Amino acid sequence: MDPLSYNSPAAILEQTASQLGCSPVDKKLAFHLDEQDGLRHFKDCFHIPKVKHLPSADTTLVNGERDSVYLCGNSLGLQPKKVKTYLDEELDKWATTGVYGHHNGKRPWIFGDECIVDLMTDIVGAKKEEVALMNGLTVNLHLLMLSFYKPTASRHKVLLEAKAFPSDHYTVESQIRLHGLDVQKSMLLVHPREGEETLRTEDILSIIEKEGVSIAVILFSGVQYYTGQLFNMPKITKAGQEKGCFVGFDLAHAVGNVELYLHDWGVDFACWCSYKYLNSGAGGLAGAFIHEKHTHKIKPMLIGWWGHKVTTRFQMENELELSSGINGFRLSNPSILLVSALHASLEIFSEATVKALRKKSVLLTGYMEYLLKHYFSEDKTNPENPFVKIITPSCVEERGCQLSLTFSLPIKTVFEELQKQGVVCDIREPNSLRVAPVPLYNSFEDVHRFIEILGSALAVAKHPSSDGKLCNASC
């Protein structure tokens, strides 16, 4: 990462505010930063839900015609306006030419996935031959594990973070059982230290150092879905590989959020979904990566016709000519509807570039952190005041755009109040509220508005009888 572009966001905010002659918490600063934002026009590429269309919003509290404050791109990205156009193109082609669509038009269906794979490789930092677009994320994780997880008597463990996303946890459990092994003995979880929420890199590395020779696969997320922690992927990869382990990453919350250099980092395998920061729509086409160094060594355990080389695939001779690397892992012909939706989104990323988005993101999330700390830090001299704790690391190299918050008041009330006033975010059990300002379509003004609304939500949660119009963040 380029350390210069990651100058402390707080310092940039304070310096800019002082040039403007205002306080860093003044709304003026938000307007100024939006004006200066070279990426702000990308917002127009997306449909932003209006308050009146949100099922939980209360239009007696907030103007229904306003755009919502959408901070949920970590869960489901917004719809690019071009999705409909691209879907229509394929639907029209199907309606007017039927089966000829396989070979004709902008996205010949037999090359549907391959037409757009170049746009994805830039986002994950891989070569074209290292990436395939197929299936859903969990399916890809299973397919990769089938080939990378080959337990032996002495090397049979899988290392992953405690409280990994359920699907990843179940994938590992079921893969261990598939080999007739005992989950208790073969599944190794890294826990945070007592009283801490996130994992220390030093602790991850020290487990790898200690247990490495018995670990077959290290499987971490790139960005943790609950805490928002960005793991040090190059370090984990290097440490694991030095001990002879394969190292793979689930990039569901990292892709389209932070810069990735899978090839240069030497990561063995990775997979990701495309409906979070990549905005491809619920259940969108997922991605998978196998490093070039494994091209001729790692083979798929399950094979379908889409893994057969395209040059002879349609001769139907039933003599397999397997595509090399990840392309041999493809099983079925890809859904052109999913390809089209993803295409619309990836074109926007190609124009904006992850590098520029990440630079904005660091400042945007830094701005949210700054305001949260300013208004809602714990005040020990005033224990009655509600406060907000940020469990996401404050170091910008250890997080993406999401902040995970906990509250001194009942989180459900705070969440309900936010929803009523047109903020879209989510809570994850047991008690974290996730808010993700997304640099493609969120503004500094969005962040400022969120903070104002959070102020009144906390006031309501503290005195449930008040009407939500009371704003203690007088900003």
Ligand SMILES: *Cc1c(COP(=O)(O)O)cnc(C)c1O
């Ligand atoms: C979102 C997410 C999933 C979801 O899996 P699907 O197969 O797309 O349903 C899995 N793992 C992680 C870490 C996620 O964040």
